[in-house]
Amino acid sequence: MATHRDTMLAETDWLATHLDDPGLRVVDIRGSIKPPTAPPPWYAASRAAYEAGHIPGAVFVDWLQDIVDPSAPIKMTVAGADRFAALMGRLGIGDEHAVVVYDDSGHLAPRLWWALHYYGHPAVRVLNGGFTKWVAEGRPVTAELSRPAPARFTARVEPGWRASMDEVRRRLDDPALVLVDCRSPAEFRGEIGRGERVGRIPGAVNLPVGRLMDGEHKVWRSDAELRRLFEEAGATPDRDVVTYCNAGVSAAIGLFGARLLGYPRARNFAGSWYEWEHDPRNPTATG
Numbered sequence: 001m002a003t004h005r006d007t008m009l010a011e012t013d014w015l016a017t018h019l020d021d022p023g024l025r026v027v028d029i030r031g032s033i034k035p036p037t038a039p040p041p042w043y044a045a046s047r048a049a050y051e052a053g054h055i056p057g058a059v060f061v062d063w064l065q066d067i068v069d070p071s072a073p074i075k076m077t078v079a080g081a082d083r084f085a086a087l088m089g090r091l092g093i094g095d096e097h098a099v100v101v102y103d104d105s106g107h108l109a110p111r112l113w114w115a116l117h118y119y120g121h122p123a124v125r126v127l128n129g130g131f132t133k134w135v136a137e138g139r140p141v142t143a144e145l146s147r148p149a150p151a152r153f154t155a156r157v158e159p160g161w162r163a164s165m166d167e168v169r170r171r172l173d174d175p176a177l178v179l180v181d182c183r184s185p186a187e188f189r190g191e192i193g194r195g196e197r198v199g200r201i202p203g204a205v206n207l208p209v210g211r212l213m214d215g216e217h218k219v220w221r222s223d224a225e226l227r228r229l230f231e232e233a234g235a236t237p238d239r240d241v242v243t244y245c246n247a248g249v250s251a252a253i254g255l256f257g258a259r260l261l262g263y264p265r266a267r268n269f270a271g272s273w274y275e276w277e278h279d280p281r282n283p284t285a286t287g
């Protein structure tokens with residue numbers, strides 16, 4: 001029987017045997033996120049690392065430039081449908097293609113996984129263990145840049161993958177909704193932060209996404225371990241689970257974990273803290 005892992009995660013051995021499949025596209029979205037205690041800039045893309053060596057056939061996506069709306073007032077707002085579709089088309093990702101996306105930290109591939117689902121392309125998996133596991137296993141790496149033929153990508157917004165700020169604010173006291181703050185405990189408590197304000201959305205529970213993966217290659221924990229972590233935080237499959245972080249990136253990791261467990265109504269508050277703090281009407285909590 002197929003599990004959620006079969007459709008959401010690609011193992012390195014599977015990818016190694018399918019690299020030449022004409023219906024498969026591989027995306028490298030490597031980059032880094034520094035802790036908020038480090039001096040900014042906190043975010044970086046790793047195009048130079050991609051150019052030095054990547055999985056054969058992979059194309060590169062700059063998570064800070066390519067899949068965001070540069071004109072949006074909220075930092076790192078996901079690109080609109082037209083911009084996103086144009087990017088996918090340039091990268092040779094069409095409606096007919098399956099996608100495997102990887103990073104080298106476990107923290108960025110789910111962002112593109114979520115965006116593809118949000119724009120109606122569910123044929124996407126995350127490489128379990130990412131580039132670090134691939135290299136550690138001695139699998140092929142190349143510096144040759146991939147130049148796929150353009151393709152037609154149709155963006156169809158799937159609202160069930162995204163929660164709005166208005167809904168979150170309206171349902172702050174709704175026991176059927178659980179807000180999962182995917183940031184570090186110190187950010188959750190308001191001791192440190194990346195935005196103009198510190199703290200959390202009132203009523204949120206804390207589940208730092210680093211706990212969802214294990215080992216040097218950041219391999220996803222077992223379903224049993226994930227279920228324990230989510231349920232200990234109060235996020236159960238009978239509730240509407242909405243994940244958030246600062247910009248919707250770590251929130252996509254939390255969402256990935258919830259969807260691995262089959263949570264049917266899990267969504268990403270993609271605007272996250274940057275959007276929440278932007279509106280002075282929104283309450284915050286600390287401590």
